[in-house]
Amino acid sequence: MPRAKQRTRELRDRVLSVAIDMLASGGLAGFTTRKVAQEASTSTPAVYELFGDKAGLVREVFFEGFRRLGEQFGALEETGDPRADVAALADAFRVFVRENQVMVELMFSRPFADFDPGPAELKAGAEVRELIVGRVRRCIGAGLFAGDETDIAHALFCLMQGLAAAEVTGRMGRSRASIDRRWAVAVGAMLDGLGRAARPTRRARAGKPAQPSRRQLGRPRR
DSSP, X not given: OOOOOOOOHHHHHHHHHHHHHHHHHHOSTTOOHHXXXXXXXXXXXXXXXXXXXXXXXXXXXXXXXXXXXXXXXXXXXXXXXXXXXXXXXXXXXXHHHHHOHHHHHHHHHOOOTTOOOOHHHHHHHHHHHHHHHHHHHHHHHTTSOOSOHHHHHHHHHHHHHHHHHHHHTTXXXXXXXXXXXXXXXXXXXXXXXXXXHHOOOHHHHTTOOOOOOHHHHTOOOO
């Protein structure tokens, strides 16, 4: 008789949970399917049957990371202040990185040589980006930002990644107060800059054409 398959949803969830916990506690060094199987009280062949290979297991951790990040972003309620809602994304991402440092490294730096994200993995990240784009779009619609929504969303996310990486590696300061202040300075400066770009000049608001400068008129400067 053929061997009964060991693939069950319960076992799959347990193995995935163990893999995430092992990455969180032990980091990337020494992460193997054999160790995961031992901690999950199953066999290495069972893990292979569930995930295909180590890359398959890592792929599922990758998906789980973006699922959790999407949930964290999705839990943020939209308010009547679109700009504050964008700032809230930065706060939520900061918390997520602090609580899931190794998972974030897997999600964004691809530390495993045998894991090459395919279309499905890239789509998982795109769904999170679309959520950010949606919040940026509200700001553009409200006249608070000016520019391409996708460009702004990418720039904002890169800023958040850089700040979070600096914080977890101790490059943002030693005290929570100083780190909080520097986050606020960086995010605030970016949002303020986007806001200034969206403000028309007084002449444009009044429907008056801008006057040419002395240099444009060929007049000498005094």
